[in-house]
Amino acid sequence: MSTVHPFLKACCMMDLPISLKWWINFLLCALLFGFSFGEVCYVLPEEMKKGSVIGNVALDLGLQVSELQARRARVVAEGTSQLCELDTTSGNLLISQRIDREELCAQANICILQFQLVLEDPLQAFSLVLDITDINDNSPEFTTGDVKLDLVESTVVGRRFPLESAHDPDLGINSIREYKLSNNDHFALEMSTQINGNTYPEL
Secondary structure: OOOOHHHHHHHHOOOOOHHHHHHHHHHHHHHHHOOOOOEEEEEEEOOOOOOOEEEEHHHHHOOOHHHHHHOOOEEEEOOOOOOEEEEOOOOEEEEOOOOOHHHHHOOOOOOEEEEEEEEOOOOEEEEEEEEEEOOOOOOOEOOOOOOOOOOOOOOOOOOOOEOOOOEOOOOHHHOOOOOOOOOOOOOOOEEEEOOOOOEEEEO
């Protein structure tokens, strides 16, 4: 990189307005380096408090903290809202808004958010990747609050009544693991499996 930057400046900076110089530098860097001088990935749980430290990007990218302010470093979102911000006095990447995994990625197995750390003069950009993990922050819910079953006293023992499945936006071990029925002498609860592999409770 050190052998290319002087060439860019020599070829593109002669007698051009500052804003035009900046954009030419930007476009050439984007073409030559794919607009990324490095990448750092952080794995963090959803629902961290605002102001929580994700990581120190200056340390992880080998940058001097002093150059962050001098080069007007900033974090730019890629297709998502600005969920994190840079503290240029420490180099820490901070949570700036609530991160709800289910809201951002629904029930996808992987939830990746991408940002760019941009520094000016000379222009550099680093890729920041946030891998958001699921926490058990939702409770299972049934679509209908009550289910009414009309039975006659001659109903045979062993007759099954399919029930609706509950819904839980969380994933894996944080999602629904079992159904329980309150203690009684007349009914039992079992799980059945559909052809598509989905399970549902039966009374």
